[in-house]
Amino acid sequence: MTGVKIDGKLIAQSVKNRVKMAVDELKKQEINPCLATVLVGEDPASATYVRNKHKACEEVGIITKDHKLDANTTQTQLNEIVENLNNDNSVHGILVQLPLPSQLDEFTTTSRISPLKDVDGLTPHNVGLLAMKKAALVACTPSGVMEMFEYHNINLEGKNVVLINRSNLVGKPLYHLLLEKNATVITCHSKTKNLIELCQSADIIISAVGNRNKFILTKNMIKEGAIIIDVAISRFQEKLVGDADYEDIIQKASFATPVPGGVGPMTVAMLLKNTITAASLSSQIGR
Numbered sequence: 414m415t416g417v418k419i420d421g422k423l424i425a426q427s428v429k430n431r432v433k434m435a436v437d438e439l440k441k442q443e444i445n446p447c448l449a450t451v452l453v454g455e456d457p458a459s460a461t462y463v464r465n466k467h468k469a470c471e472e473v474g475i476i477t478k479d480h481k482l483d484a485n486t487t488q489t490q491l492n493e494i495v496e497n498l499n500n501d502n503s504v505h506g507i508l509v510q511l512p513l514p515s516q517l518d519e520f521t522t523t524s525r526i527s528p529l530k531d532v533d534g535l536t537p538h539n540v541g542l543l544a545m546k547k548a549a550l551v552a553c554t555p556s557g558v559m560e561m562f563e564y565h566n567i568n569l570e571g572k573n574v575v576l577i578n579r580s581n582l583v584g585k586p587l588y589h590l591l592l593e594k595n596a597t598v599i600t601c602h603s604k605t606k607n608l609i610e611l612c613q614s615a616d617i618i619i620s621a622v623g624n625r626n627k628f629i630l631t632k633n634m635i636k637e638g639a640i641i642i643d644v645a646i647s648r649f650q651e652k653l654v655g656d657a658d659y660e661d662i663i664q665k666a667s668f669a670t671p672v673p674g675g676v677g678p679m680t681v682a683m684l685l686k687n688t689i690t691a692a693s694l695s696s697q698i699g700r
């Protein structure tokens with residue numbers, strides 16, 4: 414059996430089309446959705462991600478503000494920039510690109526973002542709302558994965574899902590979102606003992622390790638008809654790859670995401686969606 418490719422580019426485009434219509438509606442109400450990004454340092458991968466986010470905003474009519482800061486920026490300087498963006502009524506969404514240089518603390522930084530402008534869903538307020546099933550702004554990659562399930566009418570109820578990631582941006586939000594859909598979720602990480610057996614018994618595997626030297630998901634590690642969502646992206650032997658050997662696993666999986674062209678485009682599309690949600694939230698409180 415050959416599985417179905419979950420085409421992230423295609424699904425992301427359908428999200429973008431909806432976002433574009435919402436942007437047009439907001440503009441009729443004289444609200445011009447605006448995303449501010451903050452990039453600290455020169456990491457080339459981060460710079461590419463931010464550039465792609467700006468390009469996508471442009472495509473749907475979202476205004477962007479670009480803050481590029483020196484790699485030696487201090488925590489006090491970064492805090493001040495976040496504070497200024499919080500107070501700027503023309504800015505609806507704030508994204509501080511991660512990871513940050515080592516002198517800067519992620520929690521100190523992201524927890525200062527106004528929860529109403531927190532398009533990454535990373536503030537303690539929004540993380541708490543997510544755990545209580547009340548979130549309006551959820552981390553972009555996890556909500557993009559959920560959108561993929563929805564697009565393909567994949568019912569998660571009662572499914573055994575193995576998550577291989579426990580980060581604040583991917584694993585933890587996904588855990589809550591999957592649980593809300595009545596899946597049974599096992600969160601695995603570097604200290605998990607029986608990872609291969611857990612994978613072999615999973616209906617769905619969502620993998621975000623990102624180190625091909627340490628981990629590669631192959632068809633002998635999955636059960637027949639499993640659904641494989643590959644969140645990882647890394648450079649390996651001059652190629653962009655995920656955690657899974659796509660050509661191998663697609664022979665046994667019922668659905669799988671390729672890399673590139675899978676989850677990546679969804680992350681960007683959901684950022685656009687979160688920005689218009691943030692713009693609507695601001696307008697509701699009269700800003």
Ligand code: GUN
Pocket residue numbers: 508509510511512533553554582680
């Ligand atoms: N770095 C990698 N992915 C992300 C993301 O979704 N948001 C932010 N802020 N940084 C990232």
